[in-house]
Structures are given as C-alpha cells and as structure tokens.
Amino acid sequence: MNPSSSTLAPSSMPRPRRRRIDAVLFDMDDTLIDWSGLKLGWEELNRPLVANIYTFLEQLGHTLPDPDEFHSAFQRRSSEAWNQATENWSGPDFAEVLRRVCADAGLDPGGLDIDALMRAYGWQPMPGVVLYPDTVAVLQALREAGYALGLVTNSYFPMWMRDVELEHYQLLDFFNVRITACDAGHLKPHRAIFTRALEHLDTEPERAVFVGDRPEHDIRGANDAGLISVLLDPPHLERDLDGVVPDYTITTLSELLPILVELEKET
Ligand SMILES: [Mg+2]
Incomplete structure (x- = not known):
C-alpha cells in the first residue's frame, strides 16, 4: 500500500474550507449602547x-x-x-x-x-443610555453564524463594574471575552489591549474584525494591531477621522453583517 494514498484526499472531494474570520470584537460605549440620550454631565x-x-x-x-x-x-x-x-x-x-x-x-x-x-x-446603567435598536439582533446573528465575540472598552473600571450594565441590557452572555483598559493595563489604541483579547479568543488579528465609534482609539488601534477595522459612524456622533482610515464604515450595526459575508468570500 502506498502510504501517501491514505493521507491524501481524492481530488474530487472538497477540502473543508476554514472561514476567513474567527471573531468579531466590539467597543462598548456608543458602539453597542447609545449614550446620546444622557442628560447629565x-x-x-x-x-x-x-x-x-x-x-x-x-x-x-x-x-x-x-x-x-x-x-x-x-x-x-x-x-x-x-x-x-x-x-x-x-x-x-x-x-x-x-x-x-x-x-x-x-x-x-x-x-x-x-x-x-x-x-x-454603585455604578449602574445611566438614565437615557439605551441599546441601539439592532444591537441584540446583530450579536445574535453573529453568534448563530459561529463567530466568537469580544468586547474591549476604554474604561477605568474593572470589567465586573461594566458587567452591571451588560447584564441590564441583556448583553452579558454574548461575549467570549470582555476586557476594560483597567483590566488590561492599556488603553486603546495601544496594541496590547487588542492582543490580549485575541489571545483569549485564540485567534490572529487578521482573522478578527473590530467595530468601534472612535477613530483615534478604536480604528487607529485596530489598524495598528492588524485587525480589520469597522467604524460605526451614525450621524449623531460626528467623529473627526483626523487622518485615520477605517477598512469599512457603517452607520448602523446591521450593516456589519453583509461585510462579514463579503469577507468570507475572500481567500
Ligand atoms: Mg466608544
């Protein structure tokens, strides 16, 4: 018996194709939850x-x-x-x-x-701060599509304090990893906070998408760390790009889903 014949798949049998993207990571404030209705300073x-x-x-x-x-x-x-x-x-x-x-x-x-x-x-959800209308549906769709999900937030609170909000908005169970800048010891755009999240998810930057609303922190950081960057840019935020170039720009989270479909078509 030719030993090589037992290990080579017949040419007619398609090899299982690994997906291009393993994980989708999100910023929290003004990306998953909308702070525009907050009345307090x-x-x-x-x-x-x-x-x-x-x-x-x-x-x-x-x-x-x-x-x-x-x-x-x-x-x-x-x-x-x-x-x-x-x-x-x-x-x-x-x-x-x-x-x-x-x-x-x-x-x-x-x-x-x-x-x-x-x-x-006693940090808690603030009055006027709400989910975007499509946040839960988008996270649900990504989970059902098999993506690992992560949350990386520039907060000086440890994650357990922000988890109070995630629990209130019923987002807590969606994420495979959740990290604050306090926990990581670095703020976005520092590469280390992205790397730490990716290590938890056991994936590589080029196999991960990062979605955030702040060009300087989210997009510059994701770009520098080698992730695919998606700027959430709804009209009410009016962020200044200041020379930062996102890979994609969306105005609602739902627009992320067809981007992933397109990314999966790439080899
Ligand atoms: Mg934000």
Whole structure:
C-alpha cells in the first residue's frame, strides 16, 4: 500500500474550507449602547455615586472633610488618572483613584477595603443610555453564524463594574471575552489591549474584525494591531477621522453583517 494514498484526499472531494474570520470584537460605549440620550454631565452623574462612598465611609466611623471637598477630590483625581493614562495609553485604574481620594481625605488607603468602596459607589446603567435598536439582533446573528465575540472598552473600571450594565441590557452572555483598559493595563489604541483579547479568543488579528465609534482609539488601534477595522459612524456622533482610515464604515450595526459575508468570500 502506498502510504501517501491514505493521507491524501481524492481530488474530487472538497477540502473543508476554514472561514476567513474567527471573531468579531466590539467597543462598548456608543458602539453597542447609545449614550446620546444622557442628560447629565460626568460630574453631575457622579455626584450621587461619590456620595454613596462618602456615606459608606461615614458609616464605618471615618471622619471626613466636607462632602463637596470629597466630591471635588474625586473629580480631580479622576481627571488626573485619565490625563496620565493618555500620555502613554496605559490603563487608568479606578481603584487607584479611590485610594488617592481617600488619602486626600486624610484616610490611610492601606487600611481600607477598596473593593468594598467600588461596590458602594454603585455604578449602574445611566438614565437615557439605551441599546441601539439592532444591537441584540446583530450579536445574535453573529453568534448563530459561529463567530466568537469580544468586547474591549476604554474604561477605568474593572470589567465586573461594566458587567452591571451588560447584564441590564441583556448583553452579558454574548461575549467570549470582555476586557476594560483597567483590566488590561492599556488603553486603546495601544496594541496590547487588542492582543490580549485575541489571545483569549485564540485567534490572529487578521482573522478578527473590530467595530468601534472612535477613530483615534478604536480604528487607529485596530489598524495598528492588524485587525480589520469597522467604524460605526451614525450621524449623531460626528467623529473627526483626523487622518485615520477605517477598512469599512457603517452607520448602523446591521450593516456589519453583509461585510462579514463579503469577507468570507475572500481567500
Ligand atoms: Mg466608544
């Protein structure tokens, strides 16, 4: 028996063809959920949440400065964390912000349960923030088509805090991997946050699509990391491309589905 004959498929038998794309990854804010209906600014939105921490610390018996001073320290330390992070696209860390706020208030951060403070803060879906009308249908279609799904968000919260929103919007179970910049230690567009998500999905950048609304973070990052980039550019966002060139541009998430069909036709 010719040993090679048992291992070669007859020419008439088509080889199973591997799909071109394994995974579709998404940004979260203004890509899967629509923040355009939010009526509050960041400071206003945070005031009751920071008050939750203040009350929690008071109930533990700590002596604190005036509530307005505590809130101002939170705003200042949050801004500082973001400014530092964007200097080199390192990951901002909400826990570190809280440590600094507590130190500003005269407390010893080392003696505090920071996870308990994060839970006391009580991050939750914000009023006016909703799913896009087609978010669930598109994720469902992609799952049914067999794609692994990922979520990569530039958030200074750990993922468990953003999961509260995903659960509320019934998106939590769609994703094979979910990463925040805090968890990854890097912000988009740094390559490392994309690489980390792809490693979780056990795939290569050229076999993955990234969908996001921010040219500078999502599209520049996906392009630099070698993923296929899709800019979600609905009329209400008015993002400036600033020289960034997405592989595809869509105005609704549903427009992503025919793009995948086309990509699968490529060899
Ligand atoms: Mg976004």
